[in-house]
Amino acid sequence: xxxxxxxxxxxxxxxxxxxxxxxxxxxxxxxxxxxxxxxxxxxxxxxxxxxxxxxxxxxxxxxxxxxxxxxxxxxxxxxxxxxxxxxxxxxxxxxxxxxxxxxxxxxxxxxxxxxxxxxxxxxxxxxxxxxxxxxxxxxxxxxxxxxxxxxxxxxxxxxxxxxxxxxxxxxxxxxxxxxxxxxxxxxxxxxxxxxxxxxxxxxxxxxxxxxxxxxxxxxxxxxxxxxxxxxxxxxxxxxxxxxxxxxxxxxxxxxxxxxxxxxxxxxxxxxxxxxxxxxxxxxxxxxxxxxxxxxxxxxxxxxxxxxxxxxxxxxxxxxxxxxxxxx
Numbered sequence: 001x002x003x004x005x006x007x008x009x010x011x012x013x014x015x016x017x018x019x020x021x022x023x024x025x026x027x028x029x030x031x032x033x034x035x036x037x038x039x040x041x042x043x044x045x046x047x048x049x050x051x052x053x054x055x056x057x058x059x060x061x062x063x064x065x066x067x068x069x070x071x072x073x074x075x076x077x078x079x080x081x082x083x084x085x086x087x088x089x090x091x092x093x094x095x096x097x098x099x100x101x102x103x104x105x106x107x108x109x110x111x112x113x114x115x116x117x118x119x120x121x122x123x124x125x126x127x128x129x130x131x132x133x134x135x136x137x138x139x140x141x142x143x144x145x146x147x148x149x150x151x152x153x154x155x156x157x158x159x160x161x162x163x164x165x166x167x168x169x170x171x172x173x174x175x176x177x178x179x180x181x182x183x184x185x186x187x188x189x190x191x192x193x194x195x196x197x198x199x200x201x202x203x204x205x206x207x208x209x210x211x212x213x214x215x216x217x218x219x220x221x222x223x224x225x226x227x228x229x230x231x232x233x234x235x236x237x238x239x240x241x242x243x244x245x246x247x248x249x250x251x252x253x254x255x256x257x258x259x260x261x262x263x264x265x266x267x268x269x270x271x272x273x274x275x276x277x278x279x280x281x282x283x284x285x286x287x288x289x290x291x292x293x294x295x296x297x298x299x300x301x302x303x304x305x306x307x308x309x310x311x312x313x314x315x316x317x318x319x320x321x322x323x324x325x326x327x
Contacts, residue, residue: 004030004129008037015099016126018119019083019108025170026131031077031108038075038104045069053082057091060105064094066072068102079166084112084119093123098201107169133168136273142170146177147190160275166201170272176200185206203234207242208279210321211250215283226321236313237306243317244299251292253277254284295324 007013017034019027039047046068050060055078068074083091095118099105105126112119122128132140140159147154154162162180166173178198183198184190201209206225213222226230229239249270256266266277284292300317311319 001026001030001129001131003127004034007127008033011037013038013104015101015103016095016105016122017107018112018122018126018128019131020084020108020110020112020128021131022090022133023131023170024110025174026134028107028131028171030129030131032077034104034106035075035077038073039071043071046071046074048074048076049079050076050081051079053080055081055083057083057088057094060091061094064099064105072102074100074103076103076108077108079108080110082109082111083107084116087116088118092117092121095125097124104108132148133271134170135267136163136168136275138167139163139170139173139273143173143177145226146174147181149180150181151188152181152184153188155163158190158192158195160198161192164275165195165199165201165205167205169202172202191298203229203232204242207239207246208276210243210291211246211283212279214321214325215286217325219322222321222325226317230314236317237303240299240303240313240317240320243320244296244303247292247295247299250280250283250287251289251296253280254287254289254292255282257281297325298323 004017004037013034019030021027033049038057048063058144059074060078063076064074066074081088101301107122107186117127140156140163143159143162144154162176165174166176180190181192184194208227210222210225211218213225249272252270253266256269261269263274263277263281266272266281267274270277287295298320302311302320305311306313306316
């Protein structure tokens with residue numbers, strides 16, 4: 001992202017860009033920043049936008065070859081075309097030949113194949129910017145900036161609670177922060193009670209709460225959370241998958257700690273936020289590695305039993321939770 005920020009600051013742009021990676025919010029933000037930096041907002045003559053998998057490469061090339069009208073640049077933005085996942089020989093050839101000096105073409109894609117000719121062509125002719133999931137420190141600084149602009153304060157502990165509910169998706173975080181700001185309009189300090197009252201817990205984070213209840217042997221809470229998820233129309237097999245995934249991550253965290261990694265090292269190895277690592281380490285202390293492996297294996301077996309018709313999907317997860325959270 002730094003290279004992209006430098007391009008915008010210096011008004012020195014490549015002829016073609018690819019924005020990719022899992023952080024959709026940042027991709028959209030920088031798409032808009034590039035649009036604003038490249039052309040005046042009211043210049044619709046020299047700006048074209050394409051979206052979806054039905055974009056015709058020939059039409060894009062024809063526009064790219066059209067000189068800008070009373071301007072220095074022609075800007076073409078293409079979003080989620082699938083050109084970097086499926087083959088697009090015509091456009092890959094065009095990019096490979098070198099682009100006109102007046103052109104700036106920006107691809108914003110969800111799915112890419114780094115082996116594709118399109119990816120290699122952009123890498124050779126322009127700039128690829130991968131927007132990854134941001135770490136917890138970066139997210140905290142960003143949220144703190146949003147809150148400070150509105151004159152709000154929050155403790156680190158309550159900030160961690162907020163992020164534990166929102167997950168790491170920046171778009172969701174921004175929406176939940178806006179809800180908090182509206183809810184606390186007449187106060188300067190945002191508290192844990194405010195967060196619990198107004199913020200929506202994401203499905204994956206309800207699974208975190210379920211895991212906590214299981215490790216604390218709080219069977220009633222674990223089952224209540226399961227029924228909550230069912231009432232939200234979450235498929236039992238998805239809940240089972242997430243449950244198995246979380247226990248597998250706890251196992252990884254435990255084994256990495258046994259190998260001598262500190263919290264930061266564990267976070268880098270697993271891709272977990274630092275406060276999630278801290279929580280998982282506390283869960284890991286309740287189990288041996290063998291118990292965790294057995295738990296993951298039981299989740300896998302439960303999935304097989306459902307697929308082969310030995311047991312219903314709702315009942316299979318319920319029985320596992322009863323067993324895992326039993327004394």
